[in-house]
Amino acid sequence: MSLLHRAKRGLAPWIAAALTASALTPSLALAQNAPPGVAGVPYEHMPQLAPIGARVDKYLDLPEGAKGPAVDPAKGYRIQDLGQGLYMVTEGAYQSMFLVYETGVVVVDAPPSYSAHIKQAIAEVTDKPITHLVYSHSHIDHIGGAAGLGGHPIIIAQEETKRLLIAANDPNRPLPTITFKDTYTLKVGSQVLELSYHGVAHEPGNIFIYAPKQKVLMVIDVVFPGWMPWRRWALAQDVRGYFNQVAEIDKVPFETLVSGHVSRVGTHDDVRTQLEFMNDVKAAAATALKTTKFGAETNPADAGNPWAGFDNYIDRVVVQCVNTVSPKWQSLLGGYDVYIWDQCYAMEQSLRID
Numbered sequence: 260m261s262l263l264h265r266a267k268r269g270l271a272p273w274i275a276a277a278l279t280a281s282a283l284t285p286s287l288a289l290a291q292n293a294p295p296g297v298a299g300v301p302y303e304h305m306p307q308l309a310p311i312g313a314r315v316d317k318y319l320d321l322p323e324g325a326k327g328p329a330v331d332p333a334k335g336y337r338i339q340d341l342g343q344g345l346y347m348v349t350e351g352a353y354q355s356m357f358l359v360y361e362t363g364v365v366v367v368d369a370p371p372s373y374s375a376h377i378k379q380a381i382a383e384v385t386d387k388p389i390t391h392l393v394y395s396h397s398h399i400d401h402i403g404g405a406a407g408l409g410g411h412p413i414i415i416a417q418e419e420t421k422r423l424l425i426a427a428n429d430p431n432r433p434l435p436t437i438t439f440k441d442t443y444t445l446k447v448g449s450q451v452l453e454l455s456y457h458g459v460a461h462e463p464g465n466i467f468i469y470a471p472k473q474k475v476l477m478v479i480d481v482v483f484p485g486w487m488p489w490r491r492w493a494l495a496q497d498v499r500g501y502f503n504q505v506a507e508i509d510k511v512p513f514e515t516l517v518s519g520h521v522s523r524v525g526t527h528d529d530v531r532t533q534l535e536f537m538n539d540v541k542a543a544a545a546t547a548l549k550t551t552k553f554g555a556e557t558n559p560a561d562a563g564n565p566w567a568g569f570d571n572y573i574d575r576v577v578v579q580c581v582n583t584v585s586p587k588w589q590s591l592l593g594g595y596d597v598y599i600w601d602q603c604y605a606m607e608q609s610l611r612i613d
């Protein structure tokens with residue numbers, strides 16, 4: 260049996276027919292003879308990691324560094340003592356904090372996924388009331404449990420967050436009562452939180468929250484300790500700003516990073532690992548943009564369709580990007596296979612247009 264015959268076994272009839280029609284340039288022939296709009300043969304050097312939209316039977320196993328302390332399923336959350344009255348609360352996927360001072364409690368973020376547990380978590384430690392609430396940023400998945408905390412705490416946020424919350428008009432996210440532009444120091448009793456704004460990365464208004472006494476930094480949706488960032492650089496509204504902000508986080512003299520996601524807190528090593536990964540993706544995408552030939556694998560019949568030309572070109576840039584970074588990183592980051600395609604697509608786009 261010839262190579263061609265072997266290759267044709269198991270193919271859809273229209274693919275097999277196309278292959279027979281042009282044995283000399285099988286890949287192009289297949290691509291050209293698939294019904295319009297239907298996936299043709301894969302690009303050259305297509306990675307084995309499933310692309311966006313393909314169903315995966317079993318994702319890559321998680322590396323040890325991606326795993327955090329277990330959460331008691333009966334309880335539904337875990338408290339971590341960060342020292343001197345500061346605590347992290349997590350249900351395993353989201354993280355928030357609370358800070359106890361002489362006469363009350365400051366809550367930082369209230370994810371709706373476990374907002375009912377925040378009051379329970381505080382009650383484990385103190386019977387003092389919640390007097391202040393700090394919003395890290397406006398996103399509903401981190402502060403949508405704010406109204407559920409009850410009472411009338413003083414709410415502090417960056418002014419862009421207030422602007423976005425006015426637009427959102429969401430009763431679950433009450434408007435801030437105190438806003439600031441660059442920095443704000445919250446002093447309550449003997450406790451201090453230093454809030455600062457470092458520009459747009461994830462979202463306008465997303466701030467650094469630093470507890471100097473405890474050496475704890477909280478920045479949400481930017482660093483993902485042990486994990487691949489959420490898709491498209493965690494939905495960064497400014498990808499260049501996002502890269503800068505990860506480097507800036509590393510400059511803060513923290514000992515513990517509360518990042519808002521995953522099941523454990525982070526360290527400077529986690530920040531540097533992520534930055535190294537990000538720079539590898541950036542370099543791979545930049546090289547792929549330079550070396551990929553526009554139109555090389557497009558169907559001449561699509562000549563009048565520039566969207567098609569770009570789709571084909573960008574796909575091949577991303578194929579090369581994924582192939583370049585995977586050997587080093589796929590066993591190091593939790594969820595690598597889930598979002599590597601998204602990161603390469605976001606990267607090539609940012610490099611082309613930002």
Ligand SMILES: [Zn+2]
Pocket residue numbers: 396398401461462479480
């Ligand atoms: Zn967010």
